[in-house]
Amino acid sequence: MNRKLVFTEEEYRRRVSLVKERMDHRGIEVLLVMDPSHMSYLTGFDGWSFYVHQGLVIDLRDPCPVWFGRQQDSNAARLTTWLPDDHIFGYKDEYVQSRYIHTMDFVAELIRGKGSTLAVEMDGYWFNAKMFLKLQEHLGPMKIIDAANLVGWVKTVKSDTEIEYIRQAARITETAMQLTIDTIGPGVWEKDAAAAVSAQQIRGTDSYGGDSPAIFPIMPSAERTSSAHLTYDSDRKYQAGDVVVLELGSARYHYHAPLSRTLFIGEPPKDLQHVAEVVVNGLQKTLAGIGPGVAAEEVEELWRSCLKGTGVEKPSRVGYSFGLSFVPDWGERTVSLRPGDKTVLKPGMTIHFMPGIWLDTYGFECSEPLLVTDTGCEKLIEFPQQLFVK
Amino acid sequence: MNRKLVFTEEEYRRRVSLVKERMDHRGIEVLLVMDPSHMSYLTGFDGWSFYVHQGLVIDLRDPCPVWFGRQQDSNAARLTTWLPDDHIFGYKDEYVQSRYIHTMDFVAELIRGKGSTLAVEMDGYWFNAKMFLKLQEHLGPMKIIDAANLVGWVKTVKSDTEIEYIRQAARITETAMQLTIDTIGPGVWEKDAAAAVSAQQIRGTDSYGGDSPAIFPIMPSAERTSSAHLTYDSDRKYQAGDVVVLELGSARYHYHAPLSRTLFIGEPPKDLQHVAEVVVNGLQKTLAGIGPGVAAEEVEELWRSCLKGTGVEKPSRVGYSFGLSFVPDWGERTVSLRPGDKTVLKPGMTIHFMPGIWLDTYGFECSEPLLVTDTGCEKLIEFPQQLFVK
Numbered sequence: 001m002n003r004k005l006v007f008t009e010e011e012y013r014r015r016v017s018l019v020k021e022r023m024d025h026r027g028i029e030v031l032l033v034m035d036p037s038h039m040s041y042l043t044g045f046d047g048w049s050f051y052v053h054q055g056l057v058i059d060l061r062d063p064c065p066v067w068f069g070r071q072q073d074s075n076a077a078r079l080t081t082w083l084p085d086d087h088i089f090g091y092k093d094e095y096v097q098s099r100y101i102h103t104m105d106f107v108a109e110l111i112r113g114k115g116s117t118l119a120v121e122m123d124g125y126w127f128n129a130k131m132f133l134k135l136q137e138h139l140g141p142m143k144i145i146d147a148a149n150l151v152g153w154v155k156t157v158k159s160d161t162e163i164e165y166i167r168q169a170a171r172i173t174e175t176a177m178q179l180t181i182d183t184i185g186p187g188v189w190e191k192d193a194a195a196a197v198s199a200q201q202i203r204g205t206d207s208y209g210g211d212s213p214a215i216f217p218i219m220p221s222a223e224r225t226s227s228a229h230l231t232y233d234s235d236r237k238y239q240a241g242d243v244v245v246l247e248l249g250s251a252r253y254h255y256h257a258p259l260s261r262t263l264f265i266g267e268p269p270k271d272l273q274h275v276a277e278v279v280v281n282g283l284q285k286t287l288a289g290i291g292p293g294v295a296a297e298e299v300e301e302l303w304r305s306c307l308k309g310t311g312v313e314k315p316s317r318v319g320y321s322f323g324l325s326f327v328p329d330w331g332e333r334t335v336s337l338r339p340g341d342k343t344v345l346k347p348g349m350t351i352h353f354m355p356g357i358w359l360d361t362y363g364f365e366c367s368e369p370l371l372v373t374d375t376g377c378e379k380l381i382e383f384p385q386q387l388f389v390k
Numbered sequence: 391m392n393r394k395l396v397f398t399e400e401e402y403r404r405r406v407s408l409v410k411e412r413m414d415h416r417g418i419e420v421l422l423v424m425d426p427s428h429m430s431y432l433t434g435f436d437g438w439s440f441y442v443h444q445g446l447v448i449d450l451r452d453p454c455p456v457w458f459g460r461q462q463d464s465n466a467a468r469l470t471t472w473l474p475d476d477h478i479f480g481y482k483d484e485y486v487q488s489r490y491i492h493t494m495d496f497v498a499e500l501i502r503g504k505g506s507t508l509a510v511e512m513d514g515y516w517f518n519a520k521m522f523l524k525l526q527e528h529l530g531p532m533k534i535i536d537a538a539n540l541v542g543w544v545k546t547v548k549s550d551t552e553i554e555y556i557r558q559a560a561r562i563t564e565t566a567m568q569l570t571i572d573t574i575g576p577g578v579w580e581k582d583a584a585a586a587v588s589a590q591q592i593r594g595t596d597s598y599g600g601d602s603p604a605i606f607p608i609m610p611s612a613e614r615t616s617s618a619h620l621t622y623d624s625d626r627k628y629q630a631g632d633v634v635v636l637e638l639g640s641a642r643y644h645y646h647a648p649l650s651r652t653l654f655i656g657e658p659p660k661d662l663q664h665v666a667e668v669v670v671n672g673l674q675k676t677l678a679g680i681g682p683g684v685a686a687e688e689v690e691e692l693w694r695s696c697l698k699g700t701g702v703e704k705p706s707r708v709g710y711s712f713g714l715s716f717v718p719d720w721g722e723r724t725v726s727l728r729p730g731d732k733t734v735l736k737p738g739m740t741i742h743f744m745p746g747i748w749l750d751t752y753g754f755e756c757s758e759p760l761l762v763t764d765t766g767c768e769k770l771i772e773f774p775q776q777l778f779v780k
Binding site for chain 2: 002050070072092093097100126129130148194195199201208209210211218227234252317327329336340
């Protein structure tokens with residue numbers, strides 16, 4: 001079969017080594033990885049097969065991870081990963097969503113005898129309560145502990161090639177954002193603007209395309225902007241007086257570049273103009289203070305100091321780490337820019353600085369995807385920081 | 391706030407009653423629902439906020455479900471559900487992906503004192519192991535049992551309005567499928583065909599738009615068709631000799647209508663033609679045997695009898711129930727057309743009959759979304775059943 005790997009086998013092996021180092025230091029002999037972005041990070045695995053149970057078993061003593069998944073998806077492992085055939089285990093279809101047998105009956109046999117401590121992604125999207133109870137039942141005296149976000153933390157610092165893919169995604173995001181702002185206007189169907197965005201996110205540039213983003217375009221209008229994660233109203237046309245919030249992220253090989261902007265159709269009200277000024281001003285000042293050696297919580301503190309006396313409040317985190325992801329989120333669930341997060345920023349981290357404001361009847365967003373560099377931070381996208389007016 | 395409900399409050403209340411009936415018969419006093427499609431089914435809740443913990447608490451003694459989620463998403467509950475304000479509980483942002491406090495610390499307080507038996511969606515996508523352990527820790531003597539797919543089973547039989555939305559989605563799917571087949575040809579970028587599909591899925595018809603489908607377009611070419619859930623190769627152009635499998639599902643108010651077809655660029659090889667003939671022939675014979683009173687496993691048996699002596703094998707289930715869904719799947723995880731599934735089909739069920747064949751080096755798909763009627767079944771989409779040739 002013609003494998004297509006988007007990183008060298010050496011890079012995948014280096015990532016596995018970094019995961020094993022953390023496993024070893026925590027006394028974890030076997031790690032079960034079920035997050036599709038973690039699977040992809042360590043092996044290249046791709047495909048929309050995560051709606052059935054699939055994962056990797058990482059054994060400290062085995063140089064290669066083991067892939068397991070549905071039989072009909074095992075050729076995807078042959079086509080998209082660096083794993084040898086004898087590390088690919090497809091389970092028969094009877095396991096899929098069965099009321100009588102469970103995929104973990106199968107997975108337990110891949111784990112049994114490999115050690116005394118198994119770690120699982122307890123708080124991840126893809127490891128549910130039933131899986132845990134089934135493994136506990138099968139693996140008897142083996143200790144099952146929470147890996148927490150072990151792979152996610154390794155993933156947080158990007159290699160040069162990863163950064164290159166994020167830059168490629170950034171080129172797509174900026175064209176999608178511009179197209180959306182150009183498209184929106186009074187009398188235009190919201191669905192038609194959303195269709196234009198989605199097409200552009202996939203069409204990409206003249207030389208490469210985009211992948212399905214981990215978050216579908218968030219683009220609410222009017223009152224719906226008062227909530228953070230609503231999208232277009234498929235039955236509605238934009239009209240004068242609408243505020244429209246756009247949070248768009250495109251993906252290249254599933255590496256994202258998210259960006260938010262806000263536009264107003266007509267003459268924006270004073271209070272929105274004030275919020276926009278405060279946010280853009282705070283954004284610029286905070287960006288100047290982001291760099292290696294700065295703690296995540298210090299970034300938030302700096303941002304908060306910019307709000308003092310402005311009347312604008314922001315009671316939620318102002319950013320997070322992003323990168324390689326599948327649905328439902330492009331965030332990495334590691335670094336959060338908020339009080340108490342002690343993570344010290346390092347070169348190669350990519351942070352979505354996202355000071356979204358959601359008020360009772362409207363919202364405002366102006367965000368930046370950033371790369372932490374050796375000396376400070378770099379905006380991955382150059383796009384005017386302002387309230388757009390149509 | 392201007393609520394937009396896509397069903398009457400009466401219909402939502404009826405659904406809650408049906409869920410409570412099942413709860414009562416199983417001795418469940420409180421049910422925790424975290425699947426976004428179940429949340430939407432019972433309350434209308436919409437939005438891409440499911441990447442943080444959110445759900446419903448259904449208490450046998452309370453006429454209304456309680457919604458909980460992130461504070462910044464609580465206006466989405468006010469804008470998209472029938473719930474009164476005093477049943478909407480936003481938690482503060484510190485809970486989001488925290489290493490110190492957990493959303494279930496908050497949720498446990500909403501459940502405490504409501505009874506002695508709590509049921510949770512143990513094997514769902516959205517209830518993870520950590521949530522289970524946290525609830526166990528907080529709720530002490532309360533018995534926590536597996537609800538299994540309690541809401542999913544209620545959801546399986548559709549109302550007239552639900553069927554109307556599925557029909558609307560079907561109109562979008564057929565235009566998207568036709569556009570894709572028209573677009574694909576030698577020298578065309580795969581990404582450009584995918585962009586056309588995605589745009590059409592959202593643009594919809596002249597009178598209404600589509601929503602984000604729960605599964606991104608599955609459209610592999612060549613060798614990648616040997617696996618069931620790969621999509622386009624964003625760096626590749628179609629070429630003569632390609633087989634292309636298309637599994638597309640559009641959504642109206644998150645109600646889906648999925649459809650699969652296969653095309654070949656050039657003169658199709660004899661073996662693919664044979665597989666296509668066998669599948670289309672079996673499909674037509676099986677459809678004639680689907681109707682109310684037939685068990686799911688009998689449908690599969692009928693299909694299997696059509697394969698006898700053809701040399702074609704199909705070792706996986708041949709269909710499943712579909713409807714209202716969010717990512718990662720439009721299937722309902724209830725009815726499966728396979729040996730052992732005793733579900734007796736009823737009018738109002740919607741089944742994706744999906745006899746996909748995945749061989750060593752290529753695949754073939756030709757599927758039909760069906761509505762079980764009072765007398766048999768109805769194809770929700772009329773689209774030629776054949777191997778398309780370009």
